[in-house]
Amino acid sequence: MDLSRKIEILAESAKYDVSCSSSGVMNNTRKGSIGSTATAGICHSFTSDGRCVSLLKLLFTNACIFDCHYCINRKSNAIPRATFTPQEVADLTMDFYMRNYIEGLFLSSAIIKNVDYTSELLIKTLKILRYEKAFKGYIHVKAIPGADEKLIEELGFLADRMSVNVELPSRESLKLLAPDKDPLALYKPMKQITHKKKEMAQVPALRNSAAFVPAGQSTQMIIGASPESDHSIVKIAEKLYQQYELKRVYYSAYIPVNHDSLLPAITTDPPLLREHRLYQADWLLRFYRFSADEILSEDKPNFNLYLDPKANWAVQHYEQFPVDVQSASYEQLLRIPGIGPKSAQNILKARKYYQLHLSDLKKLGVVIKRAQYFVSCNGITQPGLVNDPEWVISSLISSKQYETLKKANSQPLHEQLSLFDVERFETIKRKEARHAH
Numbered sequence: 001m002d003l004s005r006k007i008e009i010l011a012e013s014a015k016y017d018v019s020c021s022s023s024g025v026m027n028n029t030r031k032g033s034i035g036s037t038a039t040a041g042i043c044h045s046f047t048s049d050g051r052c053v054s055l056l057k058l059l060f061t062n063a064c065i066f067d068c069h070y071c072i073n074r075k076s077n078a079i080p081r082a083t084f085t086p087q088e089v090a091d092l093t094m095d096f097y098m099r100n101y102i103e104g105l106f107l108s109s110a111i112i113k114n115v116d117y118t119s120e121l122l123i124k125t126l127k128i129l130r131y132e133k134a135f136k137g138y139i140h141v142k143a144i145p146g147a148d149e150k151l152i153e154e155l156g157f158l159a160d161r162m163s164v165n166v167e168l169p170s171r172e173s174l175k176l177l178a179p180d181k182d183p184l185a186l187y188k189p190m191k192q193i194t195h196k197k198k199e200m201a202q203v204p205a206l207r208n209s210a211a212f213v214p215a216g217q218s219t220q221m222i223i224g225a226s227p228e229s230d231h232s233i234v235k236i237a238e239k240l241y242q243q244y245e246l247k248r249v250y251y252s253a254y255i256p257v258n259h260d261s262l263l264p265a266i267t268t269d270p271p272l273l274r275e276h277r278l279y280q281a282d283w284l285l286r287f288y289r290f291s292a293d294e295i296l297s298e299d300k301p302n303f304n305l306y307l308d309p310k311a312n313w314a315v316q317h318y319e320q321f322p323v324d325v326q327s328a329s330y331e332q333l334l335r336i337p338g339i340g341p342k343s344a345q346n347i348l349k350a351r352k353y354y355q356l357h358l359s360d361l362k363k364l365g366v367v368i369k370r371a372q373y374f375v376s377c378n379g380i381t382q383p384g385l386v387n388d389p390e391w392v393i394s395s396l397i398s399s400k401q402y403e404t405l406k407k408a409n410s411q412p413l414h415e416q417l418s419l420f421d422v423e424r425f426e427t428i429k430r431k432e433a434r435h436a437h
């Protein structure tokens, strides 16, 4: 099989992996001309110093020996199969790099023969790049759960970032949908990487030696292929950030690529809004000092479709508002919808020099459209503000959305927002859509 056919097959097979910051892109270059990214995937990631880099995104092989129900590459699917050689991946990376298309490589793989053999192939590829080609660019590589610890460590000294995909948010779902994977083995490489990084940082002699996974580790979870609630997914993400110091958790809305009785039959679009809400909640965990149990709870386990998680939290805790920006702590400012870490810092700096007015907030980076319902300045609130969470909800969303929510809930919305009956809500929405036609 020639190389361009292999690229076509393997870049296509890699596109469902979102453990980088974007998946495959198409550019406007005409077909056949130099610079086309139409066949090979280009994705983005962030280096340890925060730069965004373009990566050549490849799957080493799609000839998988596992049979995960949700995966296009599972062994029971009749799809074209291909496997690169380590030399081919190294040459391709250098070709793309020399032409200035990419700044690094994102290399993942299905399991060929066994987990150790697959890891050895990845190591061989990275060794050619690092030692023979003297490639100093960014490399993101998959750690294969179950592989020998020595192999994981060797990969860690060659790569900038590693990812171990959790894939599904519970052991039960993994057992059911990824029967060849050992749920207990999944977290081992994460633990090993965290431990090794700490060890390297603590011993001065090791600190100056070769860097070990300097850009940290990440993971991916598929959303909507299994029944876990948003709360349980956010709890797992929180645990991963705290326990294994992950840089990023990526959430991937489930796309049905296989007909399988164990998988939900998604007849509409993939659950992209849910994916979006998870990224918003993830942001709250990492930068806004929220805990998973503040964002959602066992009683209120799912996101609101109309309000983002921070606004949802604020209307449910409306007794804590309005917050006076002249005297609030940094933590209190961060809880105000429309205020982020940067605008909170700006407020703290500005108020050292002068008394703030509501009209100052916009130039300090506050999103007034959202913050106006939750702030005061020296006791003065936005004119016309009604101190009632129901009124705030009706102001934050469209009247049509508000009416739909009201119909789906018998109790006050600010007590029920993330609890409302999703099925009933969907039925109402469908009926409304029918009437609209």
Ligand code: SF4
Residues within 6 Å of the ligand: 064, 065, 066, 067, 068, 071, 072, 073, 074, 075, 109, 110, 111, 178
């Ligand atoms: S191990 Fe499972 S998820 Fe990974 S490529 Fe193979 S079938 Fe797909």
